Amino acid sequence: MKRRLKELAILLTGLGILGVIVLVSGIVPIKASSGHWPITRWILDFASNRSVGLHSSRIEVPPLDEPGMIRLGAATFDSNCRWCHGAPGFSQPPVAAQMTPHPPELSEAAGSWDDAELFYIIQHGIKFAGMPAWPTQKRNEEIWPVVAFLRALPHLDAGQYLDFTQGDGVGIHAAETPIDRQVQSLCAACHGTTGSKPTNDRVPVLASQSRVYLKRSLQSFRDGNRYSGVMMPIAHRLTSQQIDKMASYFAEQPRDTSPPTDSRDEGLIERGRVLAHHGDQAAKIPSCIDCHGPGENAPSDEYPRLAGQPARYLQRQLELIAQGNRGGSDNASIMHPIANKLDKSERRALAAFYASISGSDTE
């Protein structure tokens, strides 16, 4: 028995020394050009499948059939994912094709994962596979449209993909000036060509927004101070001059003033109106209109105008601010103590109120 143990110890020590020699000598090639051995490939795939399956098992999948959701997901995919995975009408770029493992072509590969697994992979990425995590861990709700898009991907042809990513829901417009082209390729799919008709109520209206606020928002996204896996990568591609131009472009666009068609909860809107106009002294909630309009005094251009924004967008922003997950320019800290005091029903009421008035209302 004792001799056995001794032999075992010698064997393990020998293996350990061999391992150190292999590591230190650098004899094992780390090169991607040769790909994986089939056995390595199988083990890595098996391990990552098991891990993704286990860790995604508690994720609740929201409805993925909201209007415009696939278009939002397509635009985000086009901005964040296409340069490795390719897309309908865009074959895999040659640089990404030389990665080990290859980024899969997703119209097929996505079918082997369920919705929660796709969400988990997009949110966290996969170690050693070159699949990056979502640009921020503070905005998970942004990932679901991408999941919805991946589900629709097998049925999309190149024309539809182009329409989803470059059109504004109406069609692809002939862009003449450089700023038009930029808006067309970067903004239109989610915000609309004029920024007045977002594709989905998660997305803000940009038309007639304060120019300074738009500029500061883009700068904050670019500098990583405002968090969004959709907007941070887009803003990162922009120069300061482009940000200026883009902010001016949207600030000058007219609002779509057609009345909102969705059902109105008058009681909720009225509650929001009172809170927005008068605040709540007992709860130490200041009024909203002094900074965000509409009121007799024009608020500073530093602050966003909220009239006519989609209720869902506003409510989500208030939640994010209260959680400390929104970020923003220097001005965002002003909102933190205020958003902290709003409960869920107050956030809903305020969002409903601001969504119910059009951007041109002054009251």
Add this chain to the structure above:
Amino acid sequence: MNISASQSALDFAGKGAERIAELFYWMTGGAIVIWIVVIGLAVYAVMSRRAHPVRMTHWLVIGGGAVIPTITLTALLSYGLAMLPELQEPAPKGSTTIEVAGVRWWWRVNYLDPSGGRIVTANEIYLPVDQPVEFKLTSEDVIHSFWIPSLGGKIDMVPGRTNRLKLHPTREGVFHGVCAEFCGEAHAQMRFRVVVTDQNAFDEWLETQSQASKSSSEMAEGEAMFLSRGCSACHTIRGTSADGMVGPDLTHFGSRLSIAAGVLDNTPQNLARWLVDTHGVKPGVEMPAFESLSGEEVDTLVRYLGALQ
């Protein structure tokens, strides 16, 4: 901080504080008497080597340990209780009446106008010398305690009820008031200034406070900035459209001695610092810091606020 202002209960400038100081000195004297007798007897017991008659030792123990302390304490208690009726008595009808509400972490001050109206100010209280004044004290959130050590006793401000306090200043000067009940993060910075003046100066001050702020063309830019930056969501400046009630009324801000509820002297430098480094000056304060204000904007706002005389 204005160190010339007094915050000592022994440096009294009001009838209540004077009685409290008297009581303090008598108590100290009483404590000294008890201490000398008890310790003296203890030392005597240790040092003495001769035998004592049993009767005498009983008397020493009972007399020194029970009788003398009881007599001294009873005397002090009677003396202290005898002060209460006078201190508790409401100020005579027609006295100046001031409502003060504790709000984390500042003071909402309303002078009741004889005609029934309220003259609103904050974080600073003017009092006429040699006149009794009636305070009505409430709280808008948690329990605070209202204390001007140089003028009188302290009393809790309890949400949902009104406590009253009479103060009767006897000497002119500037005094500190404080919150004397721990009320949260910025409790130690929940202070105010009390200015005791002669009746004429007081009347003049109150008359000024009752009016809206005067505006001039030089103030227009600052006023526009105050409104557009949203300061008006929390602050009222009578005479403008600023009507917020969440924070202190700033109508005559420029005339006040201190800012941030008695934390800093009201100087342009301090105010500029307060606007952008609000939480550095007073951690926990509800007012957000306006970090994005440019130097020029800060100057404009500081000039405007200083002009609110």
